[in-house]
Amino acid sequence: MQYTIIGGGVQGLSTGILLQYIGHDTKIVSDTFAYVDGSDTPTVATNYAAASVYPVQIESAYSEDELIELAESTFEPFYQTDGIPVRKHTHYYLYEEPRAEPIPARMEVQDIAAYEGNAPSRPGRRVRDGYACKEYFVEMPEYVPLLYAAYEALGGETERRTLAAGEVDELPGEAVFNCSGYGSRVLFGDDSMTAIKGHILEVPYDGDAPLPFSYTYTPAEYGHYVYMYPRKESVLFGGSYLRGDIVDGEWRGETPETPTTIDGETIPERLYTVNEAITSEYVDVNRADVSVKYGYRPYRAAGMRVEAEGDIVHNYGHGGSGVSMSWWSALEAVGYVDDVSESLLADVAETIARTPKT
Numbered sequence: 014m015q016y017t018i019i020g021g022g023v024q025g026l027s028t029g030i031l032l033q034y035i036g037h038d039t040k041i042v043s044d045t046f047a048y049v050d051g052s053d054t055p056t057v058a059t060n061y062a063a064a065s066v067y068p069v070q071i072e073s074a075y076s077e078d079e080l081i082e083l084a085e086s087t088f089e090p091f092y093q094t095d096g097i098p099v100r101k102h103t104h105y106y107l108y109e110e111p112r113a114e115p116i117p118a119r120m121e122v123q124d125i126a127a128y129e130g131n132a133p134s135r136p137g138r139r140v141r142d143g144y145a146c147k148e149y150f151v152e153m154p155e156y157v158p159l160l161y162a163a164y165e166a167l168g169g170e171t172e173r174r175t176l177a178a179g180e181v182d183e184l185p186g187e188a189v190f191n192c193s194g195y196g197s198r199v200l201f202g203d204d205s206m207t208a209i210k211g212h213i214l215e216v217p218y219d220g221d222a223p224l225p226f227s228y229t230y231t232p233a234e235y236g237h238y239v240y241m242y243p244r245k246e247s248v249l250f251g252g253s254y255l256r257g258d259i260v261d262g263e264w265r266g267e268t269p270e271t272p273t274t275i276d277g278e279t280i281p282e283r284l285y286t287v288n289e290a291i292t293s294e295y296v297d298v299n300r301a302d303v304s305v306k307y308g309y310r311p312y313r314a315a316g317m318r319v320e321a322e323g324d325i326v327h328n329y330g331h332g333g334s335g336v337s338m339s340w341w342s343a344l345e346a347v348g349y350v351d352d353v354s355e356s357l358l359a360d361v362a363e364t365i366a367r368t369p370k371t
């Protein structure tokens with residue numbers, strides 16, 4: 014069968030790969046393709062994902078523990094396959110104050126009170142709660158171009174074009190897969206979509222191997238956490254979630270309560286100060302060398318949408334979890350037009366890993 018996919022982010026590419034892999038003919042139509050057309054277009058959320066395989070800022074009928082299980086089990090084959098840039102490292106989820114919530118069902122999770130290793134912390138502060146676990150982590154600057162190359166190697170076609178709402182009905186194929194992320198607000202009139210702004214601070218790093226851990230850390234005097242994730246050639250600081258929408262091409266929304274300016278961008282001050290205090294023990298952090306960019310998480314208040322409506326199969330609205338849920342969502346979406354099961358993913362991962370390097 015022939016299908017059109019709208020959107021060149023992680024959902025469009027994963028869905029396209031799966032459709033091609035099982036023998037369909039597809040074309041992805043997108044105004045921009047993540048990473049391949051540059052990595053700083055804020056409306057293409059995929060460019061900004063750190064990306065940990067851990068669902069956050071997503072609405073769903075599934076519980077948090079169920080989402081974790083779906084994300085981890087569908088990423089496991091990609092971690093197990095040589096040549097796919099997915100690592101597993103230790104993640105610390107830490108609080109400077111005691112808390113009441115239960116510990117989620119994450120990989121090899123341990124209460125921090127019983128943890129025998131050295132958890133990161135701010136100098137002079139004590140960690141009083143939290144846990145350590147294992148986490149899959151995706152090296153996005155390698156992973157997304159690899160998905161694009163694999164999609165093309167499987168025979169998938171691409172077209173760079175901005176679609177207007179009225180043009181969707183004219184797209185060729187038995188069905189159209191809508192992977193347009195925040196674009197669904199305009200293309201499909203979905204007013205429940207918001208664009209949650211998130212900053213990524215990138216600190217240069219030239220160690221022989223990426224730092225072997227990441228953290229999510231809630232300092233006592235702030236109402237929200239910060240996070241640190243290690244890439245091969247940089248260390249990422251983040252943790253901002255500013256609600257807003259894009260109106261007439263301009264993002265309008267919340268401003269940071271306690272701002273500071275780095276690299277010309279106004280960011281919540283804790284993203285730099287708290288992360289710098291913790292990470293300086295492992296990496297040289299020099300404020301003048303930090304670059305800042307921001308993207309918009311495609312958050313859907315009505316819940317991530319993976320469902321068929323007539324001859325449209327929707328696959329969007331994954332908020333801060335679009336990478337984590339990408340293979341699960343692709344399976345669900347493709348399941349509306351053909352028989353697929355999770356057991357396919359090991360072969361899909363092998364096929365992607367064997368994509369000729371260009």
Ligand SMILES: Cc1cc2nc3c(=O)[nH]c(=O)nc-3n(C[C@H](O)[C@H](O)[C@H](O)COP(=O)(O)OP(=O)(O)OC[C@H]3O[C@@H](n4cnc5c(N)ncnc54)[C@H](O)[C@@H]3O)c2cc1C
Nearest residue numbers: 020021022023024044058059065176194196211335336337
């Ligand atoms: C700072 C930040 C950190 C994040 N960290 C993580 C993380 O650690 N783990 C995780 O799982 N997720 C993370 N996310 C969330 C993740 O990035 C998104 O959920 C995911 O990328 C969404 O993918 P998508 O393909 O649905 O949307 P997008 O990547 O936004 O892609 C949508 C595509 O549709 C195209 N499009 C839209 N409208 C049109 C139109 N009218 N015509 C043609 N093309 C159109 C766009 O050009 C784009 O290519 C993070 C997001 C941000 C901003």
